[in-house]
Amino acid sequence: MTLIEWMPFSVLIPLIAAPVCALLPGRVLPWTLTFVSVLASAVICALVLPMAVGEGPLSYAFGNWPPPVGIEYRVDAVNALLALLISAIATIILPWARVSVNDEVPDRQGPFYALFLLAMSGLMGITLTGDVFNVFVFLEISSLSTYALIAHGKNRAALLASFRYLIMGTLGATFYLIGVGFLYIQTGTLNMVDLAERLPALADDRAIRTAFGFIIVGMGLKLALFPLHRWLPGAYSNAPSMVTVFLAATATKVAVYVLLRLVFSVFGVEFALAMPFEEIFFTLGAVGIFFASLSAIKQTSLKRMLAYSSVSQIGYIALAISLISTAGLSAGLVHIFNHALMKGALFMCVGAIVYRIGSDRFADLGGLAKQMPLTMLAFVLAGLSMIGVPLTAGFISKWALISAAIEAGNGYAVGIVLIGSLMAVIYIWRVVEIAYLQPAPDNADMSRRREVGLSMLIPLWILIAANFYFGIDTRLTLDIATRGAEVLMGMTP
Amino acid sequence: MSGGVLIGLILGTPLIGAVLISLCGRWPNVRETVTLTTAISLFVLVSQMIGPIAAGETLRLSLAEPIPGLEIAFQLEPLGMVFAMLASGLWIVTSVYAIGYMRSNNEPYQTSFFAFFAIAICGAMGVAMAGNLLTLFIFYEVLTLSTWPLVTHNRNEAAKQGGRVYLGILLATSIGLLLPAIIWTYSITGTLDFTPGGILELDSISPLAATLLLTMFVLGVGKAAVMPMHRWLPAAMVAPTPVSALLHAVAVVKAGVFTITKVVIYIFGLDFLATLPLEKFLVYLAGFTVIAASLVALRQVEIKRMLAYSTVSQLSYIVLAALVLAPFAEIGAAIHIVAHAFGKITLFFCAGAIYIAAKKTRVDQLHGIAWRMPFTMVAFTIGAVSMIGVPPTAGFVSKWYIVAGAFQVDNFFVLAVLAISTGLNAAYFLPIVFRAFFQAETVPPAKDHGEAPWPMAAALTLTAALTILFFFFNGPVVDFEKGILEVAS
Numbered sequence: 003m004t005l006i007e008w009m010p011f012s013v014l015i016p017l018i019a020a021p022v023c024a025l026l027p028g029r030v031l032p033w034t035l036t037f038v039s040v041l042a043s044a045v046i047c048a049l050v051l052p053m054a055v056g057e058g059p060l061s062y063a064f065g066n067w068p069p070p071v072g073i074e075y076r077v078d079a080v081n082a083l084l085a086l087l088i089s090a091i092a093t094i095i096l097p098w099a100r101v102s103v104n105d106e107v108p109d110r111q112g113p114f115y116a117l118f119l120l121a122m123s124g125l126m127g128i129t130l131t132g133d134v135f136n137v138f139v140f141l142e143i144s145s146l147s148t149y150a151l152i153a154h155g156k157n158r159a160a161l162l163a164s165f166r167y168l169i170m171g172t173l174g175a176t177f178y179l180i181g182v183g184f185l186y187i188q189t190g191t192l193n194m195v196d197l198a199e200r201l202p203a204l205a206d207d208r209a210i211r212t213a214f215g216f217i218i219v220g221m222g223l224k225l226a227l228f229p230l231h232r233w234l235p236g237a238y239s240n241a242p243s244m245v246t247v248f249l250a251a252t253a254t255k256v257a258v259y260v261l262l263r264l265v266f267s268v269f270g271v272e273f274a275l276a277m278p279f280e281e282i283f284f285t286l287g288a289v290g291i292f293f294a295s296l297s298a299i300k301q302t303s304l305k306r307m308l309a310y311s312s313v314s315q316i317g318y319i320a321l322a323i324s325l326i327s328t329a330g331l332s333a334g335l336v337h338i339f340n341h342a343l344m345k346g347a348l349f350m351c352v353g354a355i356v357y358r359i360g361s362d363r364f365a366d367l368g369g370l371a372k373q374m375p376l377t378m379l380a381f382v383l384a385g386l387s388m389i390g391v392p393l394t395a396g397f398i399s400k401w402a403l404i405s406a407a408i409e410a411g412n413g414y415a416v417g418i419v420l421i422g423s424l425m426a427v428i429y430i431w432r433v434v435e436i437a438y439l440q441p442a443p444d445n446a447d448m449s450r451r452r453e454v455g456l457s458m459l460i461p462l463w464i465l466i467a468a469n470f471y472f473g474i475d476t477r478l479t480l481d482i483a484t485r486g487a488e489v490l491m492g493m494t495p
Numbered sequence: 496m497s498g499g500v501l502i503g504l505i506l507g508t509p510l511i512g513a514v515l516i517s518l519c520g521r522w523p524n525v526r527e528t529v530t531l532t533t534a535i536s537l538f539v540l541v542s543q544m545i546g547p548i549a550a551g552e553t554l555r556l557s558l559a560e561p562i563p564g565l566e567i568a569f570q571l572e573p574l575g576m577v578f579a580m581l582a583s584g585l586w587i588v589t590s591v592y593a594i595g596y597m598r599s600n601n602e603p604y605q606t607s608f609f610a611f612f613a614i615a616i617c618g619a620m621g622v623a624m625a626g627n628l629l630t631l632f633i634f635y636e637v638l639t640l641s642t643w644p645l646v647t648h649n650r651n652e653a654a655k656q657g658g659r660v661y662l663g664i665l666l667a668t669s670i671g672l673l674l675p676a677i678i679w680t681y682s683i684t685g686t687l688d689f690t691p692g693g694i695l696e697l698d699s700i701s702p703l704a705a706t707l708l709l710t711m712f713v714l715g716v717g718k719a720a721v722m723p724m725h726r727w728l729p730a731a732m733v734a735p736t737p738v739s740a741l742l743h744a745v746a747v748v749k750a751g752v753f754t755i756t757k758v759v760i761y762i763f764g765l766d767f768l769a770t771l772p773l774e775k776f777l778v779y780l781a782g783f784t785v786i787a788a789s790l791v792a793l794r795q796v797e798i799k800r801m802l803a804y805s806t807v808s809q810l811s812y813i814v815l816a817a818l819v820l821a822p823f824a825e826i827g828a829a830i831h832i833v834a835h836a837f838g839k840i841t842l843f844f845c846a847g848a849i850y851i852a853a854k855k856t857r858v859d860q861l862h863g864i865a866w867r868m869p870f871t872m873v874a875f876t877i878g879a880v881s882m883i884g885v886p887p888t889a890g891f892v893s894k895w896y897i898v899a900g901a902f903q904v905d906n907f908f909v910l911a912v913l914a915i916s917t918g919l920n921a922a923y924f925l926p927i928v929f930r931a932f933f934q935a936e937t938v939p940p941a942k943d944h945g946e947a948p949w950p951m952a953a954a955l956t957l958t959a960a961l962t963i964l965f966f967f968f969n970g971p972v973v974d975f976e977k978g979i980l981e982v983a984s
Contacts, residue, residue, distance in 0.1 A: 420671050473561060
């Protein structure tokens, strides 16, 4: 088998492993199977990436039905990078998650890990497929399993959060499906490449424009674009820690990817320019950065604060996309990658804290730097990346984004990005101040307040190291993102 | 030893020192030995660069290329050389002083204090040796972040408040103004290397935009404390005195004015700046800061806060001198970095010594204290005289060159500012000296006391001696700084 024939297995392995995993008893077996299949998926993605970047789009026809009749998997610089990100993050999370899951989901871990595998393979499928209906199928696979995963949270609020997400997520998916339906009626195809060829002739068609609108709103819901973000803080803060880490690092990113792919590769830049796409994304992005950061500042618990911070980071990506330039898209893609690294690390810290002291409220965090020095130091470093301090991945994102905005002559974009960074200083540093300068609360159970074990610390610090590595060596991120942006802008085949 | 290796060692030494210091926390004597050894080795390493730089060699080290076309690179030039010598040399003295201070005051968290101190010095070295604006910015932020734990050292409410203002203003200015200014410059010129003669030209940027850019730089470098970005400096005075002395009178603030001077000389270039219509506005702003900060200092009762405002004022001397755009004034700016450092560190050392020996922190408590602490108060007097700019002290030398520069371009505004400021400096320093020497003690101290512990007294005597010696033996530094003008023109 050649590499290109292995590529679909990055989706299929977790998908096939999921039902098996659901049947496995105990705690060790489900975890092992999950880890092995996720790792295998990551290895395949790592092998495919250089080829996809070097040789351009790799195409694989499912069941040997040639596209556009059959389903096509199509991999280029953009989705190869994203697929690697998803599978690599999943691989890093799993060793970290073991103790945390034992704590939060003590029973029936087989089905829990099976759901995780389904969610992961769904995200991988959305990323790799070249068929707009297939995107919907995988979207539902990942969404449905995610609802169930969130409902596994310890608090009863998790059920409500899951239900809210279910309603909003289903709305989003339905909107998307309606859009796809319109496209199919007008063009008679679901294959992305095929659509891209047929759509320019129909650019003035009302049904196509409506389809565009439906797809944007549908995906806007899934990616939690302000003001469609209301489901996110509840979902992130009530889900089991492992699920939060995974979702924060990957789920919304995949929705952003679908949006990018459809808007730029399928509808095309000209179509997007003819629609008020630019204005809407710029406004929502800018307003989102500001208000979500403001909400983050107002929170009194870590998970909710970071959740709002995620909403504001999506604002950055929306802002970058709204510039409709190679530099802008490249900045957006880099930030998708880098934000996964920093938010993943931050939520891992929070997961470790919750695992130890059973709370993420600020009032309980006093003096924690003394009892959990390595976790809190990791929080500070990931927080610096979030703020965009030089030598971190976050700095590269900020640099790319500001350069793109200056290049586009958009001074407002520069301003709002900088304001967002400064607001990040406030909400990150507030936590640092509490953990380092405040004494422990009087009612704290000191016996529980100690550093977590190596199984949690090592994955966490791998992500921290990645935050710094990708702040110094940007060949993997910035170069591939630029190449991906060129692909999306239609500059290279 | 090749230039690159040397630069690497200079950056690595304080970092390794910081790691060792944190590992030796349990044995204070070993830990302090590590601090002193690191400081001395660093000074020796830095002084190894004098020869090659004076001979006109290029020392260069390139570490990585985080953004295509932009490297993390270091390259030495005379201005940075002097800054590096200054910071590393005074680190030795300050370490001796700090050991005396921290121990006799029974300060908590001493290990993290010395460790972060070493990291801050690494930041200062990086700023001094940076070969382009990106590298400078990186270490500028290292310096900001590594000094936050030092400012909040006491971990009480006042320290927290001070820390917030400190970090808030420094990060807001650097992220909000300096970073976009750097990216803007890069988007125009495609390079950020410090280039003799500057990298900006009239055909690439309009005069108005260039003025805006310069303003972003001057205000964005919050460490230079040009008003209205100066509030962090008084806020930083909640830190233990050794921090105020070395970091907030020398390393951090000098990193600020150093950055501005570098930007003026190597990014804009003097000739280009001279063509800008509104550049005068910044001269007025710096002049205003000189006077206004002196006026505020006049009203302070806390010794350290008074010294902080005096620093704000003195820093703007340097900004002002750099922006006069006359060759002599640029030399004056470079020399004032050194001259002010000797004088101000002495004054802070004295303030700390008075606090440790007599537990006094206010200027109105110092009646007759000179007779109990003669060394301290003589040193204080020397520092004060240097601030005023009277011979035979270091402050006179730099003022001489700045005045000469102002005459070169007939800038009478600057001359007036210098004259008024001299008067104001005298007005807030001399009463203290008078009170300490010639007025009788009003209330006898609760506990009879003499000088502060010997490491502190020795340190402040040494820096006071340096303040005077610099008046007589400034030739090498001045000659060295003339090198800037040679490359600049």
